[in-house]
Amino acid sequence: MELSVLLPFIVNVIIGGLVLGFVYAIIALGYTMVYGVLQLINFAHSEVFITGAVVGFEVFRILQNSAMNGYLKLLIALVAAMIVSGLLNVLIERLAYRPLRGAPRLVPLITAIGVSLILQDTLRFLEGLQGRFDLTYTLPTGFADKFCSTTSSCAPLGNFLRTIGVDVQLKDVILVIVALVSLGVLNYVVNRTRLGKAIRAVSQDRVTAGLMGIDSNLMISATFLIGGALGGVSGVLFGMKFGTINAYSGFDPGIIAFTAAVLGGIGSIPGAVLGGLLLGVIQNLIGVTNIFGNLLGLANLGTIDASYSKIGPFIVLVLILIFKPTGLLGKSNVEKV
């Protein structure tokens, strides 16, 4: 393949990976925040996230024929998804995890897996009652267009991208902007407000925080609310990016996002974002390996295609946990006896 063809191709793949990475990054934040306060992998987060996607789908479906501005529709979808997913996450914590504080480690984990399965079937049931299983997003008009349709209305960035042969869609740009705004808001809340300070205190040492007058149960609920709301946002973005979702499709992105959280260092917010972006790019690169397949001499492994991109994150996870278990930006904590 000639370089003039290959270069834009690679750039396209990387840009697509980054867009995907932003979705993973926001899902990963939900995992990482909950892990920070409870040291629990919230398996149900992937379903909280897909609930957000389903809510977004419903909002777009209901508003399909209204003459409202597309951006306003998106805003309504995002807010609705945030509220539903956030409250769902709080509910899960109250009903399933809170009674198990102080139980052996495996008990809440198994519970989380159970909650995840229950939610999957509940979602399928609710959508199935109306005979809908594979939900196909119908975005407001204009969202799926090229970022830069005509040269006259091009932004400088769009012009530059066109000259090197990269095409970005408007929805990708919207997705990245929404993701960046969410990250900014989260960063402000965690680092600049009393609530954020209290959450950080609880995640450092729940008992001592309680002695200092912080209601640790309330803070844990708040963490679940924030994590769930982020899950809702990422759900809507995921639905916009992929177009088709169903009740079970939260699993794969959930696992990848968890891997991203571990890769960045679990419990670290910038780490989750970094890990998400890296994994998005890695996954997209693996997805196109069939170009390099002959180089690697892997012809015997059958066709290398997108199905292998599913296992990329796991390979990354194994390598990370073997060589740097704390993740890229994580702090090491030694278990004292």
Add this chain to the structure above:
Amino acid sequence: MTVASPVKPAVRRPLVKPDRTVWLVLFFVVTSILLLVSHETDVMKNLGALGDVLRNKVVEALVVSLFLANVLFAYLWKAANWAKLLVGIGSLLFVLPLAGQADTSLLDLSIQIMIFAALALGLNIVVGLAGLLDLGYVAFFAVGAYTWSIFGSPRFSEVLKYYGANAGSTGSGTLVIGLVLTAVAAGSMLYIRGMHGRVAPTTLSNLSFLLAGFGLLSGIILVGRSILVLASGSAEALANGINPGFFWLFLALSVMTAALVGVLIGLPVLKLKGDYLAIITLGLGEVIRVLANNLGLYTAGSQGITPIASASVPWFNSLAGALGFRPEQYYLLFLYVLVLIVIAVILLVNVRLDNSRIGRAWIAIRDDEIAAQAMGVPLMQTKLIAFATGASFAGVMGMIFAAKQTFISPESFNLLQSITVLSMVVLGGMGSFSGVILGAAVVTLLNLRILPGLGEASANVSWIPQEVNPANFNRFIFGSILVAMMLLRPEGLLPNARRTRELHHEDDQEDESADGNASGLKAGGDVYSAGLATIKEDDKTGGSR
């Protein structure tokens, strides 16, 4: 701290169980008659309305469940030994095959229950005894199944044909080179290992060890490839897979392969803590499934492998024929007996292991890794043994599963299967052998009989949409099982006594200072020392609450 009243620890006195010999035998007779009658079609025709009721899928599922409850009651109730033996042996060896003669699906169901019971016993070792949450357990099942399927089906001749057509420069010379390379590499690995015993490992020696390991791998690949190429001439003769007589050899091989894969998967990941381990084993399970999907040459990809041969045992077939079985039932009956024997062996191995030094070590690392290590339990070795043991049970059952289904595809080994086995273990009771067998029976009956039965019953009801009928609700049900058990009865239905005491630690403990309270370690965070901050909010230092 005000102490309202001295709390007396609840002493659990062993209850004197009433003798239920008569009830047991009566129950056995009644359920056996029900089971036999409800599967004899010509008798059912004469029963009229009662026959219609018995033919109903849900009722039929209930009858089967009640019949299987016999074995459970024989285990639980206090009764004379002759009655227990009569019920146990009678129901499994006489009544079930007899009913299976009339309705082959019963044999199928029993085999399935026992396969899952063995899987649950294997996972119970990993999760219940050693405390390592493995969510990719079905991978070992897949390894065992594919080990036999590739050789016991036309797939193998396809592989040989491919290598015959693409031999390249491979020949007997390659075989020699491969053998030499393997021997040299294995020798160097052993030598470096021995050297590490005498002097501390350096970077150079570690690298050499890795290099030798790579050499060993290459040698094995070369040997395998050259053998395949040299044997490619016999591809035509093996058009229907290898001689079924090799079944017995492969029974041993599948155990070894699965155990080997268990060790290989375990080596990199067993250093990790509980929940990381869970995620990573889940990932590796998916990796194995994706490989099975993509290695089209060996596993036929997503179409799956079929037909898979089973062992051919002429004397058994003639015996079954003499007993009135039809020829198409021979292989199922044979597998039924085989699976009974295998599960008996597995149960024996489990019980013996549990009381052995290894079993003690597992429980020690489950309860408190750091303390166990300090007491001289070799962590890595103990965990690897747990992984390999659990994997080997799954491997042998995978092979029997492949022989029973005569068709396997990667979709038979998805994550939901792993979760299903986990829910069996959790439902029955982690660490309790009778418990996980009960869990396996209950969940399998739910999956194969009760849910489809309910599904058929609700299919005719107009206001229930087809898409939401109970037959598709396995996930919901397993999820509910997991959550409900964890919240209400974490020790399971038939708990293991030690485990119960551990999980209900707070209820009947007056003073924890007598036995080292390690629960704080498992709750996460740091425990500095006795007397300083304990980890749980409601824990106070000192004894009483």
